[in-house]
Amino acid sequence: MAIVRRPRLRLSLHTRLLGALALLVLVPSIVGVLITLTAIDARIEEQAQYKIRTDLNLARAILERRQADLKDLLAELRRRIETEGLWGKPAIDALLERESAAGGLDVALVTDRGGRVLHRINSNLKGDSLAGDYFVRRAMSGRPVCGLDVASPGRLSIEGLRDRAAVGIIETPHSYLIDSRIERRGMLIKAATPVHDESGRMRGVLAVAVLVNRDSSLVDQVRSETRGDNTSILLGPVTIATNILTPEGKRALGTAVSEVVGRKVLDGGELYVGEALVGVREQYSISAYEPIRDVKGEIAGILYVGTPMEPFDVLRRRTIAGFALIALSTLALTLVFGSAWILRAVRPIEDLASVAQRMGQGDFSARTETGRRDEVGVLCVEFNNMADKLQSQIEELGRLNELKSEFIAVASHELRTPLTFIRSYVELINKGAYDGQPEQLRERLEKIERNTMRLSSLLDDLLDLSKLERHELTIHAERLSMRRLIAELLSDVSAAARSKGLTLHTTLPDDPLPVKGDEERMRRVFVNLLDNSLKFSKAGDRIVVTGRRADGKVEVRVEDTGAGIAEEDLPFVFSPFFQTEASIRRTHSGLGLGLSLSRNIIELHDGSIEIDSELGSGTAVVVRLPLFDEGGAVTEGGDKEEEASE
Template identity: 30%
Template sequence: MSFSGRLASWPAAGVLLALAYVAGLNAVAFAPQADSVAAWWPAAGLSVGLLVVQPRTRWPVLAVAIVVVTGLASITAGRDVGVTALFSVGNAAEALVAASILRRGSDRAPVLDSSDVLVRLLIAAVLGGAAVTVVGVLTVALTGTAGPVSTAWTFFTSHTAATLIIVPALISPPLRHRLLVRPTELALQAATLIALTLVVFSPNQDLSASFIPLPVLVWAALRIDLRALTWELVAFSVVVTLLSANGFGPFGFDYERGAISASTLGTLVQGYLLCAMLLTVPLAVAVHQRRRLIRELARSEKLTNATLHTIPTMILVTDLYGEVVRINGGTTAVTGYVESDLVGRPIWEMPFAPPGSTGYPAGLPDEPDGHVSRETDVITNLGRRRRVLWNAGYVRDERDRPTHVVISGTDLTRERRTAGFNRHIFEAAITTALIGIDTDGRITVFNSGAANLLGHDAQDMVGTPFTDLLDPDQLAERTRTGPGEPAFAHLVAGAETSGTATPRDWIWVDADGRHHTVSMSLSAVTDSITAHYGFLCVGRDVTEARASQEMLIAALEKERLAVQRMRDLDAAKNDFVSTVSHELRTPVTSIVGYTEMLEDGSLVEPAPAQVPLLESIARNGQRLILLCDDLLTLSGLDSGVTSWERNALDLASVSTGAEDALRAQLVGRDLELVIAASARPVPVLGDHGQLERVLTNLLSNAIKFTDDGGRIEVTIDAHDGEARLAVADTGVGIPAAEQSGMFERFFRSTTAQERAIPGTGLGLSIVAAIVAAHGGRIDVRSAHLEGTTITVRLPLAARPTS
C-alpha cells in the first residue's frame, strides 16, 4: 500500500488534524501582535493534504473539522473570535478547492509521479491560495484589522507555499526497496544540506547567501528518490521559517534590525521556499518518470530478447532497406552463423544464401497485412545444405506505416530427406499434410500428416469435399462466393493456369472445431501426356510460427512505444524547465529593476540603512537571473530553437564585452588579468554574443577558482590554421580523474565543493554547446592545485580578398 493509501484512515486523519492544530498555534504565535494575519501557515498544506488522501465521502465532516481545528488554534493563541471564524472558513474553502482540483473526479488519491499531477498540484495551490486570499481580504476589510494589499500578499504566499511544500510529501511515490544511490551519498547530501542551512541561517548572518542550499536540494532531485526530496523540502522549510522568525539568516537579520516588517519577512521567506520547491520538485518528477520508463524499456527489451532466443524457428528482422538488425538463437542453431556474422549486412548478402539467390528469402507481401511463404536452400557455415520454409511480414507503427520486416524460417530438411515421393512420403509425413483431390474437389488421398493435424480418420475423409476442411468465412471472403456456390473452382484457378498456386496461409478446422493456421499450396497433377486428373495439396501447420511472429511484432511495437514515450518525456521536461525559468526570470528582472531605481534615488533617496538591503536584493536577483539565463540557454540548445547568427567577426573583439561584464566580479580581488590579443585580426564566422559568452563563462570560472595574488591570462590569436582563444589561470585546478565530466551539466569538482566555491555547474556545459555549434573543439590542461588552461579552437574564416 502506498503512503497516501495508509493516510486514508480515520486515525491518520486525526494525526493530520492534530498537526494542523499545532502548526496553526505556532504560526499565530509567531505572527506580529498588531497584525491579525499569520505570515506563515503550514496548516493550509496539512488541510489540503488531509482532504486529498481521504475518501470524498468524508470531506464534509473533515471540512468542518478543519474549521474547528484551525479556529481553535487561533483562539488558543489569543486571536479575535470573529476574525478567526472567517479565516477558518477560508481555510476549509481553500482545502476543498485545492483537493477537488487535485482529485479531478477520481476516487483515489493522486500520486506525484508525472508532470500531469504536478501541473494539477500547481493549479490547485494557486486557486486554493486565491480562494483563501479572497476570504481573508474581505475579512480584514470588514474588521479593519489589517491592510487589504498586505493581507493579500501574506495570505497568498503563505498558503500557496504551504500547499506546494507539504502536499508533495503526502502524495509522492513510495521509496523503492533499494535506494538508487548508496546510503553514504544520501547521508552526505543530507549532512551537507543541514550544514549549509545552519550556516546560511545562523545568528547575525547578513550575507546574501540564501541561494547556497538550493544546489544541494537540486542534488537530491537528480540523484535521490522523489519521496526523500519532498520530506527534505518540508524539513528545510520548517527550519528556514523558524530560524528567520527568530532573527537568524539574511531575512531574519533585516527583520531583527527593523529594516523590514514581520509580514514582509514572512512573505520573503515563503517566496524563497516557493522558489526552492519550483526549482527542485519538477526536476525530481521528471527524473522519476525517466527512471520508470528506463525500467519499463529494460523489461520490454528483456522480454523481446527472451522471445527471440527461445523460439526454435529462425527469426531475422530487417529494416525497410533490407539491412539485418536482429537475429535469434534459432538462426544460429540452423545456419551456424552467429549474430556478428549477420547483423548489419543486407538480407540478400547473407552468407547462408545459396548461389544465385537475390532479394528476400520469401519475397515481400503484396498486401499490407499479408504474409508470403517460400522454400529455399540454406548453406550452413560447414557447407551443408538445409531446406527452409520462409515466411515474411511487415511490422507497422501506430500510423499503419511499415517499419521493419520480420522473416521466420522453419527447417524442413528432415522432411525433404525422406525418400520416395509417393507411398513412402504419404506414410511417413507426420507434420506435413498431403491431400490428393480430384477435379470435382473431393478428397482421394489423406496422408497421416493430415490425419495427425486435423484428427480425422484417413478412410473417413476420402470422398468428402476438400473445402469442408477450410474455415467457411475465410473461404467465402477470399473466393468471393456465397452459400451453395462452387468455391473449389475459384480456389484452384491459379493451379490450373500455371500448374502451382502461390503458397498462402489458410485456416483449417480440425475434428474438434479448433482452428489451425496452415501454409497451403495447391499443385495440378498431370500424367505423362499432360492430362489433368487432380490436385495435390501440401499443407504445414504454422500456427506456432505465426503466433511467435505476432509475439515478436508485439514486443517490437512495445519497445518502440517505450522509446517514443521517453522522447516525449524528455521534450516535456525541456519545455517545462524553459517555461519555469522564463516565468521566474520575468518577476526577478522586475525586482532587480525596481531595486536599482531605489538604489540610485530615481523614486526617493534611500536611507543609509536601506542601501545594503537594496544591494543585497540586487545581487541575489542578478544571481537568479543568471541561473534562469543558463537554464533557458540549455533548454534552447536541447530543443534546437536557439537561433545562431553567422557573421564574419574578429575573435579578439569578444574580449572587450567579456572584460566589461566581469569588472564587478574583480572588485575587491587581488588578481592580475592580462588579455593578449593578436595584432592581426583573427577572423571567424559565428555569433558574436554567443562567443562573447564563451569567454565570459571561462573568465568567470577563472576568477572564482583563483586565489588572490594569482594571475589570469587570455590569449587570442591564430595558430596552425585555427582561431585560438585560451584562458589560463593559476587557480586550484581540476583533478585529472574528474576532467572527463567537466563539460557535463551541474559538474562541480571535488576541490570546488571542499572550498564551498559557489556556482551551478552549468557554465562549462554552455561553453561546450556553443563551441560545438561553431564547429570548434576544446582542449583542457589542468591538475589539482596547479592551475587550469582551457583552449577553444575554431575554424578560421577566409579573409576577404582585395
C-alpha cells in the first residue's frame, strides 16, 4: 500500500481565504478610489471654473456700472449748465469743482465748439485744444459718448494726473514683452456730451473722466461682491489697479502678465481661463483674463479675476480624506467581519484536517464537531460516521486476529490430541505389544478409529465453515425422519452419558416427525448439541431430548442441567470460534464451531435455532424445522433444496 506523504502546510486555508478576500475587496476599492478621486478632481475643477466665470461677469458688470454712473453724472452736469443758463459764465468753474469733488471725478472740462478748453478742474491751464480727442469729436457731432480711453502721458500731465497715473513695472521671468520700466499712460473711464445755450444752440462739449490707474474703489468693490477674490485691471500687460497685496501690505501694482496670457488676451483678444501664478507672492490661482476694449473697440488692457487654488485644494484634500476614511473603514470592517466569517466557515475544515491527521497517526477515537447545518456539517457528520465504521471494523479486525491466534492454539491442540493417541497406539501395535491379545488389540483399534473419526469430523467442520464463508455450502435434502435420527443418536451417546454419570431422558412421539433434510448435515447438528450437553454437564446432571410437532413444525429440544452460559456470552455462542472462558481454558474439547455451523445448516433448511441458558442452571436449545409435506406438494424451501446439490 502506497502511503501518500501529508503535504506541509505553507499557508493555511484561513490565510488563503483571507488573502483572497482582501484582494477582492482591495482591488475594487483601489479602482473605486481612483475613479472617485478623478471624479472629485473634475468636479472641483468644474466648480472653480464656474466660480471664476461668475466672478468675471460680476467684475465686468461693475466696470460697466461705473461707466453708466459717469454717464448719469455727466447728464446731470449738462442739465444744470443748460437749465441754469450757465454757459459762458465763470459759475461753470465752481460747478465743475464742486460736482467733481462730490462725484470723484479726475477730469471735468468744457470746450468750445472748436475743441478749445474753456473750463477745467485741477488746473489753471486753459485754451489747449482737444479738437483731436475722439470723445470730444463724437460729442461735437451731437451725441453723448461714454467708454474707456487710454490717455497719453502728455495728456495726463495737462490734466494734473501724471504722478497718480505712473506705475513702476515689476517684471517676472515669464512676463509679456515690456519696453519701458514705468507705465506712464493712464486708463480713463470717460464720457462727453454736447452742451447747448438757452437758445438751444450747441455751444461746446462737456467731458468728464475718472482715472483707473491706482483706483482701488473699483477692484475693492469687486472683492467685496465676490467675497474675497482677486481682481486687477491692467493697462496693456501691466497691473494699474488691484486688490492683491504684497507681503508688505501694499497693492501689488505694476506686475505684468505672463507671455502666454498676454499673447492670448492682448494679441488674440480671447478669454484665458486656467491656473496661473499670480501676484508678487506668486500663488497659484485659478484665473480668468478678459480683454478690456476702449471706446473704439481696441484692446486697451485686461480685466483679471482670480480665486486662489487654496480653498479648492483644501476642499479636494478634505473630500479625499473623507472618502479615504470611509473607504478604509469599510475595508477594515469588511476584513474584520470577513475574517470572522471565514474563521467560522473554515474552523470545521481545520478541525476535520486535524482529526484526520490524528486518525492517520492511529488514533481512531478522534471525532470532529458536528452541528453545522450546511455541506460542511454534512461532511463532518459523514466523516464521523465513516470514522465510527472504520473504528468498529478495526476493532472487529483486532478481535478476529485474536480469534485467529486463539483458533490456531485451539485447533492445534484439538488436532494434536487425537493424533497423539493414534500415533502411540499404532506404534505399540507395530511393536507387537498386543500380539496374542486380540481383545485388547480390538479395543485399541476402536480407539484409533474413534480418534480418526474425531479428526475427520473436526476437518469436516472446518471445511464446512470455509464453504459457508464462500457461500458455497449447499445441502442435499430428502425426506428425513427426525424421530429415527434422534433415536439413533441417543443410542450412540447413551453409553458415554452413562459413563459420565448423567441421566438421559427422551420423549419422542410415534410420529416419524418428517422433515425435508440433509441427513448427514442434520446429524452433525444434533451430534453437536448432544456433545455440548455432555461436555458441559457433570455427574448427576440430566439431559432431556424432546421431539414433537408444534405449529406445523417439527420441534426438537435438547436440554441439560449442566454448567449453563453466562448472560453476557449468550449473544455470541452462534459466532464461529466463540467459546466461553471455561472452554478456552481447555477444560473441554472443541473449536467453537458447532453452534455456528448448526445455525447455518438449520437456516439452510428454512428452520430456526434458539438457545436459552442460565449460568449454573443449564441450557436449552430448541430447533424448529418445516414439516415434510406428505401429500407430495413440496414446500417452497424444499424446491430450492432439491435443486441444490453438493
